[in-house]
Amino acid sequence: QKEVEQNSGPLSVPEGAIASLNCTYSDRVSQSFFWYRQYSGKSPELIMSIYSNGDKEDGRFTAQLNKASQYVSLLIRDSQPSDSATYLCAVGGPGGQNFVFGPGTRLSVLP
Amino acid sequence: ETGVTQSPTHLIKTRGQQVTLRCSSQSGHNTVSWYQQALGQGPQFIFQYYREEKNGRGNFPPRFSGLQFPNYSSELNVNALELDDSALYLCASSLLPQETQYFGPGTRLLVL
Numbered sequence: 001q002k003e004v005e006q007n008s009g010p011l012s013v014p015e016g017a018i019a020s021l022n023c024t025y026s027d028r029v030s031q032s033f034f035w036y037r038q039y040s041g042k043s044p045e046l047i048m049s050i051y052s053n054g055d056k057e058d059g060r061f062t063a064q065l066n067k068a069s070q071y072v073s074l075l076i077r078d079s080q081p082s083d084s085a086t087y088l089c090a091v092g093g094p095g096g097q098n099f100v101f102g103p104g105t106r107l108s109v110l111p
Numbered sequence: 112e113t114g115v116t117q118s119p120t121h122l123i124k125t126r127g128q129q130v131t132l133r134c135s136s137q138s139g140h141n142t143v144s145w146y147q148q149a150l151g152q153g154p155q156f157i158f159q160y161y162r163e164e165k166n167g168r169g170n171f172p173p174r175f176s177g178l179q180f181p182n183y184s185s186e187l188n189v190n191a192l193e194l195d196d197s198a199l200y201l202c203a204s205s206l207l208p209q210e211t212q213y214f215g216p217g218t219r220l221l222v223l
Contacts, residue, residue: 004153032209043201043214044154088153092209098167099144099203099212101153 002027004091006102015111019076023089023102026070032092033065035074037085038104044088047074079109113138115204115215123221124192132187132218134202142166142208143185145177146201148217154201160185161208197222 003026013019021035032051036044050056050063050072062075072091076083089102116135124130136143142161146154156169160179174190183204189196199219203212 034211036214043199043217046211046213049211090212095167095208098156098159098169100156101146103153 002030002091002093002098002100004089004100004102006087006089006105008105009086010106010108012108012110013079015079015081015109017079017109019079019083019107019109021074021076021087021089021105021107023072023074023091024070025072025089025091025100027091027093027100028067028070029094030067030070030091031094033063033072034090034092034099035061035063035072036088036090037083038088039085047087076107079107081109081111083107084109115202115213117200117202117215117218119218120216121219121221123223125223126192126194128192128222129188129190130192130220132189132200132202132220133184134187134204134215135184136202136204137213140204140206140213141183142205142210143179143183144203144205144212145185145187146203147171147196148199148201150198157187159208166208192222194222196220 035047038044086104144159145157148154158168159166179185
């Protein structure tokens with residue numbers, strides 16, 4: 001059974017700080033990794049995808065992937081109150097037919 | 112370019128009834144995946160369709176069934192509804208099965 005785990009929340013950070021969100025996965029053959037943001041009552045929206053080991057930056061967001069450690073993280077720099085949401089880590093296998101989502105980490109950015 | 116759409120947005124049913132949820136994929140996308148999201152949990156994979164063929168299924172009972180049409184829109188059917196089926200049902204489309212999935216707004220189902 002494929003599993004994806006995320007650091008339990010809620011996570012609270014002050015405005016302007018760096019928020020660090022972590023995710024581990026059990027299936028070694030996983031090949032695609034995604035971070036989604038979900039506001040309360042809304043559907044998930046894509047923040048970033050990452051497929052190769054290392055860092056990938058997009059604006060204030062940086063995703064980090066370490067396949068050897070089966071670990072993927074998301075850093076949010078200069079956190080804003082509008083970043084307050086649940087962050088979902090999703091992992092896809094080689095065939096892509098089964099995206100497994102983690103339970104999510106709720107982030108609160110305090111003004 | 113239109114995004115993923117779902118209908119209806121909200122639905123109330125009673126136990127034992129049947130329900131059909133609909134999804135239109137994003138333009139150019141031939142893969143549709145369905146998820147169930149209970150309150151406070153991450154989405155759980157129900158199944159995926161790729162070019163009208165089922166391309167994977169999660170741990171859901173057979174009363175959850177689906178279909179994908181030639182225009183790549185899709186339906187999720189749930190028979191013999193149970194109280195625990197109350198959840199947000201999400202549809203996501205992608206260019207190919209292994210590529211980024213984009214979600215529709217979801218259908219919130221309440222079973223009484």
